[in-house]
Amino acid sequence: xxxxxxxxxxxxxxxxxxxxxxxxxxxxxxxxxxxxxxxxxxxxxxxxxxxxxxxxxxxxxxxxxxxxxxxxxxxxxxxxxxxxxxxxxxxxxxxxxxxxxxxxxxxxxxxxxxxxxxxxxxxxxxxxxxxxxxxxxxxxxxxxxxxxxxxxxxxxxxxxxxxxxxxxxxxxxxxxxxxxxxxxxxxxxxxxxxxxxxxxxxxxxxxxxxxxxxxxxxxxxxxxxxxxxxxxxxxxxxxxxxxxxxxxxxxxxxxxxxxxxxxxxxxxxxxxxxxxxxxxxxxxxxxxxxxxxxxxxxxxxxxxxxxxxxxxx
Amino acid sequence: xxxxxxxxxxxxxxxxxxxxxxxxxxxxxxxxxxxxxxxxxxxxxxxxxxxxxxxxxxxxxxxxxxxxxxxxxxxxxxxxxxxxxxxxxxxxxxxxxxxxxxxxxxxxxxxxxxxxxxxxxxxxxxxxxxxxxxxxxxxxxxxxxxxxxxxxxxxxxxxxxxxxxxxxxxxxxxxxxxxxxxxxxxxxxxxxxxxxxxxxxxxxxxxxxxxxxxxxxxxxxxxxxxxxxxxxxxxxxxxxxxxxxxxxxxxxxx
Numbered sequence: 001x002x003x004x005x006x007x008x009x010x011x012x013x014x015x016x017x018x019x020x021x022x023x024x025x026x027x028x029x030x031x032x033x034x035x036x037x038x039x040x041x042x043x044x045x046x047x048x049x050x051x052x053x054x055x056x057x058x059x060x061x062x063x064x065x066x067x068x069x070x071x072x073x074x075x076x077x078x079x080x081x082x083x084x085x086x087x088x089x090x091x092x093x094x095x096x097x098x099x100x101x102x103x104x105x106x107x108x109x110x111x112x113x114x115x116x117x118x119x120x121x122x123x124x125x126x127x128x129x130x131x132x133x134x135x136x137x138x139x140x141x142x143x144x145x146x147x148x149x150x151x152x153x154x155x156x157x158x159x160x161x162x163x164x165x166x167x168x169x170x171x172x173x174x175x176x177x178x179x180x181x182x183x184x185x186x187x188x189x190x191x192x193x194x195x196x197x198x199x200x201x202x203x204x205x206x207x208x209x210x211x212x213x214x215x216x217x218x219x220x221x222x223x224x225x226x227x228x229x230x231x232x233x234x235x236x237x238x239x240x241x242x243x244x245x246x247x248x249x250x251x252x253x254x255x256x257x258x259x260x261x262x263x264x265x266x267x268x269x270x271x272x273x274x275x276x277x278x279x280x281x282x283x284x285x286x287x288x289x290x291x292x293x294x295x296x297x298x299x300x301x302x303x304x305x306x307x308x309x310x311x312x313x
Numbered sequence: 314x315x316x317x318x319x320x321x322x323x324x325x326x327x328x329x330x331x332x333x334x335x336x337x338x339x340x341x342x343x344x345x346x347x348x349x350x351x352x353x354x355x356x357x358x359x360x361x362x363x364x365x366x367x368x369x370x371x372x373x374x375x376x377x378x379x380x381x382x383x384x385x386x387x388x389x390x391x392x393x394x395x396x397x398x399x400x401x402x403x404x405x406x407x408x409x410x411x412x413x414x415x416x417x418x419x420x421x422x423x424x425x426x427x428x429x430x431x432x433x434x435x436x437x438x439x440x441x442x443x444x445x446x447x448x449x450x451x452x453x454x455x456x457x458x459x460x461x462x463x464x465x466x467x468x469x470x471x472x473x474x475x476x477x478x479x480x481x482x483x484x485x486x487x488x489x490x491x492x493x494x495x496x497x498x499x500x501x502x503x504x505x506x507x508x509x510x511x512x513x514x515x516x517x518x519x520x521x522x523x524x525x526x527x528x529x530x531x532x533x534x535x536x537x538x539x540x541x542x543x544x545x546x547x548x549x550x551x552x553x554x555x556x557x558x559x560x561x562x563x564x565x566x567x
Contacts, residue, residue: 047566047567050418052414052417052418052566052567053567054566055564070423070563072315072316072420072421073418074420074423075418075419075421075422080415082415082418084411085411085412085415086410086412086415087412087415088323088412090327090330091330099323100419102322103319103320103416103419104420105418124442131436141505144415148416
């Protein structure tokens with residue numbers, strides 16, 4: 001049984017469909033990136049999986065139990081960091097962690113040692129003694145992560161965990177997430193693609209509440225990598241670009257500079273024919289070739305393509 | 314009721330750290346100290362005023378029970394207002410700020426979340442009532458030479474129940490509405506309507522307002538039946554308010 005599973009999960013708010021029939025499985029002890037532009041339904045999805053919001057249709061299972069509202073026992077092995085974590089301003093960071101430990105029924109000694117450990121892990125040792133009312137947004141985000149880890153959860157939901165952090169903070173948080181891989185299943189929503197590339201094993205991309213793609217990061221790269229060629233010359237490329245555009249196996253030709261040299265990025269509709277015929281065309285053009293490679297698009301390129309609906313999943 | 318004791322400890326701490334407990338103590342003490350003084354000297358003040366105006370007002374000599382009844386009467390107005398102010402944001406504000414979502418993502422039942430609030434706020438009110446009551450009783454003893462303890466204690470217990478009823482109604486609206494001001498306004502409206510209905514002769518025996526008049530009888534020693542009906546209905550309304558708040562919170566999207 002996967003750690004997280006949902007079938008046809010749908011959430012409607014009146015006429016607006018926030019999530020439209022999502023079916024996803026997240027294997028145990030994996031880091032799963034849930035990608036989508038702002039307003040695509042990422043937070044709604046996490047709230048449904050946490051049982052904080054009721055689905056309009058479909059069902060979900062977390063940790064082998066079906067998700068229902070107001071089921072405290074379901075949450076003993078779950079950690080949750082909301083997109084904008086808010087706390088009691090009158091408490092100190094350390095007090096809040098201890099309070100969360102009490103809610104999880106940790107023994108007093110464990111509560112104290114675990115809260116110290118987590119304050120250190122999230123870089124809040126000193127701030128832990130101060131009232132949360134004086135914390136910056138980034139510090140609240142770190143405390144949010146610490147409280148989500150208090151019960152050593154088997155499943156961790158993180159809603160945009162890096163959104164309020166500076167580059168150093170982001171690196172720290174991603175490292176913490178990476179360290180969890182062996183013990184925890186992490187479901188992480190984000191719109192920061194480099195974060196997904198860095199820590200996630202697999203991902204789902206949603207747009208306007210609909211699932212656009214679900215795959216491992218490598219498979220997604222592979223799928224999109226092989227259709228595009230970068231070519232650079234010493235000479236002017238305009239004539240060659242016109243020639244390529246006339247080829248039936250070419251989808252799109254884009255002029256760009258590659259290492260300060262005039263170059264072309266060619267999207268092929270038929271990759272096999274392109275591989276065969278492109279070198280012949282280059283040779284016949286009498287241009288001096290300095291670079292020829294099949295390119296690996298960034299996750300960002302793939303994301304934009306998928307979300308814009310240029311590629312059908 | 315999972316998580317109740319941890320939540321209750323947090324709620325009690327919150328009453329202290331946000332100074333609510335001090336505010337309540339000060340307000341209740343003010344009424345506790347001022348009620349006997351005003352009862353004792355109001356006739357004299359009025360007389361001195363009327364002498365200058367040529368008007369003579371005949372007032373009976375105030376008794377010690379009048380001072381104790383006057384405290385209860387003040388609390389039944391200002392205490393109610395304070396109780397509503399205390400409870401109106403308790404749930405609505407936590408939902409709005411997102412702290413409720415964070416808390417209820419832990420192994421905590423929503424019923425514990427509500428009852429912990431009622432109990433902590435009830436304890437705050439109890440402490441205020443005790444302090445104010447003790448001050449009132451002491452001052453009454455000083456100014457009038459005697460003060461019935463048992464009747465006053467019973468009256469304070471009935472007052473506590475009445476204020477718990479006000480808390481429960483307010484918590485219900487706080488869980489129903491997004492806006493805490495609206496929740497407080499509606500709670501006040503409901504309490505006023507119930508108080509007006511308590512003015513009707515037969516209905517009063519079955520409404521929370523009956524507890525106030527019962528308490529006054531116990532203090533002044535006047536004859537009258539015990540309002541068991543009012544007591545039962547008040548207890549039922551407290552439970553009903555909390556049950557309704559729980560149903561509201563279960564339906565809420567956090």
